[in-house]
Amino acid sequence: MKNVYIYIALTGMFLNGMVCLGQKKGTEFSYFNLAVPKDTPTVFASGIISTHHNEYNSTFSPDGNVILYTIANNTYYNRFYTIFICKRIKGQWTSPEIVSFSGQYSDADPFFTPDGKGVYFISTRPVVGKAVKEDFDIWYVSYQNETFGKPQHLGNQINSSNDELYPSVSAKGNLYFATENKKTGYDLMISAYKNGQFQKPVGISDSINTDNTEFDAFVAPDESYIIYTSMGGKNNVGSGDLYISFHKGNQWTAGKNLGHNLNSKHMDQCPMVSPDGRLLFFTSFRDSQPYHFEKPVSTSAYLKILNSPLNGLGNIFWVDLHMVLNTL
Template identity: 30%
Template sequence: MKNLLYSILLAIVVFMIRCSSYDGASEKFSGIHGDYYGQIPPSDTAKLFAPYTISTGMNERDFAISPDGNEIFFCREAGNFKYTTILHTKRAGNTWSAPEVFEYCTNPDFKYVEPHISPDGLKLFFISTMPLDSGIIGNEDIWFSEKVNGDWTKPKNLGYPVNTGSKEYFPSVTRDGTIYYTHLDTIAKDEFIYRSRFVNGKYQDPEKLGPHVNIGKARYNAFVAADESYIIVPAYGMPDSFGGTDYYISFRDSLDNWSQPVNMGPEINSENGREWSASVTGDGKYLFFMSARMWNGSKIKELSRQSLNDFYNAPMNGNSDIYWISASVIDELRLLAVF
């Protein structure tokens, strides 16, 4: 009943948005007000986030919101993943700006993906193929921008020992500066989750996490809690998977042991295999995650030029969208932790 009610409410919201504040053809933005981009917060049922403005018919993923709740970064992909970049919207007063490509992520020759804001709100980390100099296109490295006097500075490459000649992905940072990320092991030809401690202003030699974090046949894009109490790991090939890649969670104790991974359940995971980007808000209230699930109510009833255009430009059409749910689900899963 709860899911049916949500589907009905979503249909009403989508209809109202399409008829008023957002025109899918011209992308006219009329302004959005309030916390969390003006969206009604979810409870224990996952909800599509910001339909037609942030979650559209294109591929969206990698949601990050600043600790003060006044800035949002997310990734959008187009052209069969040829063009991948980070969009940015911020709130002035109580009004949000229209999402625009982040000022340092406009060169179509490079990819920009996986934004993450540090717990203090002063650093923006992301992945890019930007070169270190004017040479050839680089591989996937971690870059960061600092917030100075309210503005984001020109990004810098994070450098060695975190970045290497191989590929690094999906930075996630704790309050003490420890960075968690995915590293492509060129010898094993596989991706694993690593972390590097930040001591006296320098990153230490990275360490590969244990088997309760590096799970399944493939794993990547792990999000770590600001207090390092848990880690969310998208993993493929787990025996209790709902289908394809699922989100799993492992909890950390005071001795730096990680619990056995727990599947995060059917509200978050689905039969869809494209679920590999999660984050939790700085206030710990909400979990955001990417999924490419389709909404049953979006089925085309009769094929026409208009119905195809409407379906193509609508969220929940099979491309990835951004969802959110109360982070109380994490407290519930904590009760299942086994060390």
């Protein structure tokens, strides 16, 4: 059955127009039976998805019954990424486990296609032979009858000898991703999908790509807006902030910081909007760990902090996107 999208108009104070978010009709979503947050970001599924580990980039299947996300090890020089999966079966969510196509090589940044028939992700796995790549390339794996197929490399039209990161795909099949730029760090690219093939990638827009680093972009299914991370912007709250840009006519508007209530003094990245267009998920390295104590802390109390979310490693947060936009 084809996806049917209802468009919900959201007005922000910084807009002269409206933005439409895609929502799949007739789908009932349940996020681990949790109460949906409002305009203040909260840790998502604490102790289940967000733990004392390093969690990144979540993505939901269009029916809301599958979540994929990434866990990274904590070593600085040899970081290894693995994609995990949880499924909702008869109303109950399964425990997280490594997804079938991951666990051998460094894999990250999963993204469910809007039709739910496949997942894009990045990997250092060998393209030819057994040599593991030193950079990340974009791959695709089909998903049919609740089973993942064999990962396929997207080829040299998309991939290069540098990193390609965080793929996001529109309903038309257009591919958005970040590519490494030796001068500015990373830039956002788009590869149009025409006649069954990806075209040569081009920079998304000078109004988005700047002399700073832009990466980790989520594009709306109808390509009406894009949410991304920028490092070093003049309005940044932390080391990396989330911004939003709207597609008007044939142009993208200048990125707008999503505000101090959402962004923190730490790194905020990996935006992903829920299939119903309502909720924004993202990764943040914010913490609640004190920098000193009123009196010496006990061993058990300190280990409890270290073994809990908000210990300074990455956690997945969620927030009501509509409410965030209305506060800008």
